[in-house]
Amino acid sequence: xxxxxxxxxxxxxxxCELFPPKxxxxxxxxxxxLRDTAALGPDFISVTYGAGGSTSKRTLELAARxxxxxxxxxxxxxxxxxxxREEVTQQVARLRxxxxxxxxxxxxxxxxxxxFPTPEHFRYASELIAHIRGLEGGEELCIGAACYPEGHxxxxxxxxxxxxxxxxxxxxxxxxxxxxxxxxxxxxxxLFRALDRGITVPIVAGIMPVTNVxxxxxxxxxxxxxxxxxxxxxxxxxxxDPAAMRQAGIAYATEQILDLxxxxxxxxxxxxxxxxxxxxxxxxxxxxxLRPHG
Ligand code: FAD
Numbered sequence: 001x002x003x004x005x006x007x008x009x010x011x012x013x014x015x016c017e018l019f020p021p022k023x024x025x026x027x028x029x030x031x032x033x034l035r036d037t038a039a040l041g042p043d044f045i046s047v048t049y050g051a052g053g054s055t056s057k058r059t060l061e062l063a064a065r066x067x068x069x070x071x072x073x074x075x076x077x078x079x080x081x082x083x084x085r086e087e088v089t090q091q092v093a094r095l096r097x098x099x100x101x102x103x104x105x106x107x108x109x110x111x112x113x114x115x116f117p118t119p120e121h122f123r124y125a126s127e128l129i130a131h132i133r134g135l136e137g138g139e140e141l142c143i144g145a146a147c148y149p150e151g152h153x154x155x156x157x158x159x160x161x162x163x164x165x166x167x168x169x170x171x172x173x174x175x176x177x178x179x180x181x182x183x184x185x186x187x188x189x190x191l192f193r194a195l196d197r198g199i200t201v202p203i204v205a206g207i208m209p210v211t212n213v214x215x216x217x218x219x220x221x222x223x224x225x226x227x228x229x230x231x232x233x234x235x236x237x238x239x240x241d242p243a244a245m246r247q248a249g250i251a252y253a254t255e256q257i258l259d260l261x262x263x264x265x266x267x268x269x270x271x272x273x274x275x276x277x278x279x280x281x282x283x284x285x286x287x288x289x290l291r292p293h294g
Contacts, residue, residue, distance in 0.1 A: 001073045002142035003102040004174040006043050007202040007267055013043040014290050015204065016272040016279050020050065020058035026274070034062065036276035038070035040283055046075035046104060046269070052082040052111055056091060064098040075144065076100045079108030080128045084120040092132055102142040104177065105129045126167040133172035145173040147203065149181045149190035153224035162197050175201050177269055180208035183228045184259050204267040205260055209253040209278050211246045213239035250278060254285040261289055
């Protein structure tokens with residue numbers, strides 16, 4: 001089933017995310033991660049694309065396995081920063097042949113030692129989206145794109161970033177998934193401004209459970225996401241105690257999701273980071289809210 005069909009059913013959805021490990025022990029554990037994440041019963045699972053296309057083959061393999069062995073709809077990420085137009089076309093054909101009908105189309109972060117973009121590259125995700133739509137069978141694909149409630153780190157003006165987001169939707173994006181954010185008011189303001197700009201496709205709220213403070217501080221530095229004082233305080237107090245920080249991160253994410261759903265946000269994406277146990281705790285905390293029985 002295409003992700004766009006899942007997101008237009010008029011109910012709360014929860015999705016999870018996996019990344020293909022590169023080497024070593026994590027690779028050996030990947031089947032457990034697939035099985036345990038699928039067992040949570042998410043509406044779909046997205047599989048990231050390693051920076052610079054480093055895991056493109058494994059993204060496809062994991063997405064296909066999620067669908068074929070665990071019967072969970074998969075969303076395959078695809079970045080174009082390190083692939084030529086021809087390579088992108090081939091990757092889309094491979095995804096389609098493997099039965100993957102939903103793609104999150106991204107530019108990717110520009111590596112420092114690169115001459116990107118050459119005429120062989122797409123410069124922006126909007127160009128990638130238009131290209132995929134124009135391919136034979138492209139109109140049948142579900143295409144998602146990224147959005148940034150605090151603005152993308154390279155774009156000096158939030159309003160200009162929103163113009164670029166509108167270009168992605170006009171190019172054919174069916175839905176958007178947000179960058180992580182830790183202050184729900186940031187998301188509410190963003191949703192208002194996106195709607196005002198005529199962006200009416202479903203927007204999936206990306207929630208990152210903070211269980212490893214160093215890792216999140218690094219990600220925030222790179223992405224420009226802000227840690228509000230309350231989360232800073234929690235990180236300062238519990239950051240050196242892994243068990244306490246895990247519990248605090250789960251509690252914070254649980255509260256964030258509860259508040260989002262109470263305010264009418266329908267689609268929640270948990271950045272599971274190959275930790276199905278963390279997602280399981282959050283989903284258990286909210287079991288009757290995420291899957292109401294009455
Ligand atoms: P774009 O939409 O192309 O935007 C990039 C920058 O260009 C922005 O500043 C934008 O304002 C600007 N811009 C866009 N159009 C124009 C224009 N016409 N003129 C001038 N400026 C323009 N990275 C990975 O490597 N692998 C992943 O799997 C992955 N998954 C992600 C999932 C989500 C939900 C999110 C939010 C991010 C993900 N990323 C991933 C990170 C992403 O690749 C980076 O944030 C990247 O820097 C931007 O990608 P984009 O698709 O948003 O780019």
